[in-house]
Amino acid sequence: MKIQELWVEQAVSGDLSAFSKIYECIYKEMYRYAYFMLGDVHDAEDVVSDAVMDIYTGLKHLRNAAAFKQWSFKILANKCRRMRKQYIRKNVSIDDEKTELHLSQRETDLEQQYDIERALGKLKQEEREVIVLSVIGGYSSDEVGRILNMKPSTARSKLKRSLTKIKKKLEIR
Amino acid sequence: MNDEEIFDMLNQEAQNIEIPESVRPDNMMQKIENNIQNNNMTEQKQSGKKNSNRRKWIYRSLVTGGTLMAASLGIFTAKIVYDRGINKENIVKVKRFDNEEEKSDQRLMMAGEGTNNVKSASGKEEILKTILNSSKAHYLGSKGAIFDEEMAMNTADGMVTESDSPSDDNRISFDSNQKGDNSNHLTENTSSDDGDYYKNNDQVEGVKEPDTVITDGKNIYSVYQNSEIKVTAVDGENMRVVSDINLEADIKSYFSSLPGHSDEEYAVSFYDSEVYVTEGTLISLVDGYVYQDNRDKEHNDIDYDDFDYYDYYNFYDRGEEYNVILQYDLSDLDNPKLVDVHRIDGFMTSSRMSGKYLYVVTEKGISDIVYEINDLEDAIEYEEELLPKVDGEEIAYSDVYLPEGDTEISNYVIITAFEINDDGIMLTDNSAILSDYSELYVSENYIYTFPSYGNYEETKYVNDDGIKMVHRMQSTKIYKFGYSNGNIEPSAAGVVKGSILNQFSLDEYNGYLRLVSTVTDDNYLDYAEYENEFKSEDGFDDYDKGIWELWERYSNIEEYNALYILDENLNTCGKIENIAKNERIYSARFSGDKGYFVTFRQMDPLFVVDLSDVNHPVITGELEMTGYSGYLHQWSEDTLLGIGVEATEQGRAVGFKIALYDTGEDEELNEITKLVIEGKNSYDEYNYKNMMVAPEKSFVGVNLSWYDVDEIEDFYEYKSIYSLFSVKDGAISRELDYNYTDYFENSDTSECYYDSVYRGLYIGDYLYIVTRNKGISAISLTDFVVKDTITFE
Structure with missing residues (x-):
């Protein structure tokens, strides 16, 4: 499913249903990305949730609708990085027993x-x-x-x- | 199995992943809607806050009117309690974690003697609350105008004035003690680079500092107009500009390429540019201002001199300040390639490079926002601007360190670590600490940050005559972070009395931190308590009623200096206090078991301290002399070089001075020789990188400047030269004076209103003097003749 630039423009002006359409195109990829990066279902959910909030509130900063997907993935990638750093602090190995879901x-x-x-x-x-x-x-x-x-x-x-x-x-x- | 098959396999696995309910579109949209509603509710609460804002504004304007009313409201609580007249240790108790859970949740920096408790934030609210508390304390601060004048009169800075006598050089040299070869190398030489070229005099070997002119022995890299870097290949007197790195173009295209910005044209201005050059890579740190150039074509012929400030902002889009790191590949010197650009937040304080890791320290000020917030809800509304960020993202809360207790702090010091690889810059770690504008000292293993002006504490008390007084004392909090391989680890926090001059006032050796500070002990009338008594009927200060007498009788300010030795947890384990009363420190240097520092008011004692017993440092020598040194350098094992100012016995400046001191074990501390140049100053002591200090070659190069009086034409012309001195066999000689106007066409001295126009460096037997924004001259170090000059275009 391809993101229509029109949807992005509408979403920027606050149209939640337009945002919903966009989200439908990318949510699975986002979750899979987060899951592969973190190896934990709950963390992946959290991270995707956070990222989506940031994306929605940050839409007004996005001026090039065509760059939407890259831009949102960048946000998601950074969220994942932060989460992984916290793993290191808690001494959780990413390939720990418990992350083998x-x-x-x-x-x-x-x-x-x-x-x-x-x-x-x-x-x-x-x-x-x-x-x-x-x-x-x-x-x-x-x-x-x-x-x-x-x-x-x-x-x-x-x-x-x-x-x-x-x-x-x-x-x- | 080939790549494609693995790819497919991964893809297949990805498809098999089950997507949880919470992430599905309908649920996610519901979350967003809930979020929007919550925000609306808090907005309604905000409008009720308007009145209190107005009250606050009035409050603030009263304070800026110069009274001490904030002090009398007793908002602050003093952490340090003093018995007037007697020095006291800090007596705040250490916070101990009683349960393991608390300890593991919050990372506590080891507190030095319980006086500087710092812990990592448990969440965003804690950060905001701390800032909120600091905003209340923020209204304290400077005292009335009276005191500031007094301060100005009493500090030694006011004593050293410009001399305007343009007489000839006046060489004064004492009988030199022929001590043999004084041009020994520094005893500790851990550098593996044996190249015969100037390595830029970093404070700590192996810890590179950024600079504006650097050489690798074959090329000179120099910043040109802050917006370019010239790469000049040199070989003896032959010089050739081989390439020009256009920072401006690269920064512009970086901003244009940011998501959502591809079509805009950017204009860039520059504050500062600095570089590192290491093994085929050049790293440039640039800060400045970037804005979109929206010039309307119809307005092209506007006379910009007529523009006023307001018009300017209407005309251009308001831009923003930026800080970027650019990485260039120098494997083909004729064509340096831009590898990566990385933007960093805050104002640049400084940076260091160790191996392939770059550590950048920036500051983020939030004082203007701090004034706006009354309570936690306000703080949350402003949280975007109040929380520290790196790369546009909030720094993880566990990486943000907050001081305990009341603070006046409205600034973050942010340390960011990067790994520089062939394919780009990668952010590896970062930490932020709520701390005042800070300076840095970086040893081989630790980064120390400390507020440049110290932290003030004020205590109220009543003196023996029953007069209400305020005691104001400085202390400096020091934060220690371990760094290695791109990781930053908080290590310890400590506090010492007084304020620390600069990075040379500290030195780490065998795990101990040695430092010197100047303590200002200030007792003054608690003006606010007496305000009403001394006001006339119409509410203004009535000066005839005697408040000034009271002030003068009881107010008293004293300065003294101290040396502290702190252990690895920044606990004080050894100290000497009350050194050189009413003088302040002008320079310091540590070298192994010895420390040297200079205090000055009218006369300058140079102190030598034996630091071999960390619990009992001892002053072993004190040499009083005229003038002072602003920079000290361990020239050889037994000699110390001082660069600074010569003055009369009353403290009036005479001119520039360079001197050599004997600090050997068996000799008494004495001045071997000195050279004074009357009427000329060097500002290099404030920016030591501008000097060339090369004991390995027995040379010192400095920028000298003065006003030349043309009595006939009756005008003053500002002049600047680069002077080279040889320091050899106990004697100092002036070998060369270089004036760029002699070598570059169409140049006049109005361009040299910089503190330092020149940078000198040697490669082999040649000295290269780079004149800012002009070019380079090659000078033979055997006959001191300028052999050739190239001009930058």
Whole structure:
């Protein structure tokens, strides 16, 4: 579902139903991104909630409707970063036992799920961000670059490196 | 498995993630609606507050009328109680956490002797409440005009005046003690860089400080008009500008590229630019003002000199101040590439670089907002502006440190750490502390911040004659943060009496912090208590009724100096107080087990302190002499260099002085030699980076300036030169005077109304003098002849 620029303009002037339409286009991606970054359902919910509030109240600062998606993901990415920093303070390892939540309720290959999550957990924050934005957000390296404040070539190389790392982790078994 | 397959696998997993109810659109919209309603309700409450705002305005204007009524309202509570006339320790109790939970929730900085309790905020409300309390205390502060005048008369600054005698140089040198090779290197040399070039005299080796002119031994990087950086390749007398980094263009396009800003044209002005150069990377820190250039074409021919302030703001969009870090890749020197731009909040205080980590300290003032808030609801309304931010985001509450008790503070000191990699700048950590405008001292492992002017405490008391008095005392709170690999960790908080001059007044050695301070002990009449007695019938001060007599009889201000040694928790473990009464510290330097400092009023004692026993520091030498040193440098193991001012015995300035002192163990402290240049000043003592102090080459270079009187034409011309001195074998000689007007066409001295026009540095056997915004001259250090000059375009 593509965000219509008209909706953004309407939302800027306070039209909540227009905002709702926009949100419908991105909420799943947002949640998945948060979940992959944090590994915890409740934290991901909180972070998405916070981000959406900020996005809604901050809409008046957005002058280029076309940049809405990148802009909101940037807000979300930063919220996730803050949350992760607090994990470090509380000495919670991101690949702790308790963060190994089931990725889905379905009877699919649980082992593979487990592996992937552990593999992701071993990535450095930025690498993880790049991978999650690319895979889940479906962003191009250009777009990833803008969200994470890096050159597109950097985003590409980080993506490549992260995929290689994950591959290594999965192949070790 | 190839990349694509992994990608698909990840994607598949993502699709399998269940989305919780709370995040679904209908629930989320409900949340937003609830939020909007809540905000509306608080707005209604706000309108009832208008009247109290007006009352507050009246209150404030009375205070600014110069009375001490705030003091008489007893709003503040003093933390330090003094028995008049006797020095007392701080007696505030340490706050101890009785339960483990409290301790783990709030990170407590180790408090030094219980006098400076700081803890991290538990949430936003706590921050706002602390600010609210400080706003009440904020109405105290400066005393009436009377005292300020008195202060001005009594401080030594008022004593040193400009001399206007344009006589020739007057070299005074004592019989030098031939002590052998005085040009030894500093004993501690941990730098791994052995290049034969000037390394910019950082206070602590290994902790780089930013600068406006830097060399790596092959190139000179200099800031040009704050908006560009010139890269000049040098080889002996050959110089060539190889590239020009256009900061202005890069900053403009950065602002234009921000989300929502792509089409706007930005205009940028500059306050300051500084650089670091390290292993193929150049980091530039720039601050200034950015605004959208909305010039209407019809108004292009307006005469801007006719514009008044109001018109200016109507004409341009109001802009904002900015602080940015720009990273450039220097692997191809002819084409430096912009790698990254990062914006930081607040005003720049300073920064340091260690390896690939950059630590930036900025200030965010909130005093104008503090005046507007009455209660917590007000504070919440202004919370956007009151809470410290980095990158537009609020700093995590556990990273914000609040002092306990009443404070007058309306300013944040924000420390931000960045990692500089080949692909860009990454923010790694940050901390904020509610503290006054601060200065920095950074050692190899710790960042210390301290308010430049100290913190004032006022206590009321009644003296022996029954007169109501106020005792005002300064103290300085010091905050210590550990830093390493881009992480910032709060470590300790302490407090000492007095105010600290600058970064050289502190030094960390073996985990102990040594410092010197000047304490102003001020006792004055509690004017407000007597106000009504001494007013005439129409309500004005009646000066004939004797209040001034009372004031003069009882008010008394004393200055003295102190040396403190603090342990790693910033507890005082050793000290010497009451040093050099009624003088203040003009310079200090610490070197291993020794400390040196200069106090001055009419005469200048140079003190040497033995710091080897941290519990019992001892003054081992005191040398009284005319004038003072504003900057001290451990020239060799046994000699100390002083740069400052020569004065008469009555304290009248004579001119510039550079002197060498013998500080060896077996010798008594004495002055080996000095050189005085009458009639000329150097402001470099206030900004030590502008001097070239190179004991390894036996050279010192300084900016000198003076007013030249042309008696025939009857005008004063401001002149500025760069003088090079050699300090060798116990003698100081003036080798070179360089005046840029001799080497650059179309230049006149009206351009040199800066404190420092010149920066000198050596590479091998050449001295390069960079004249601000003009160019570079290459001078041979063997014959001191200018070999060549290039002009910047």
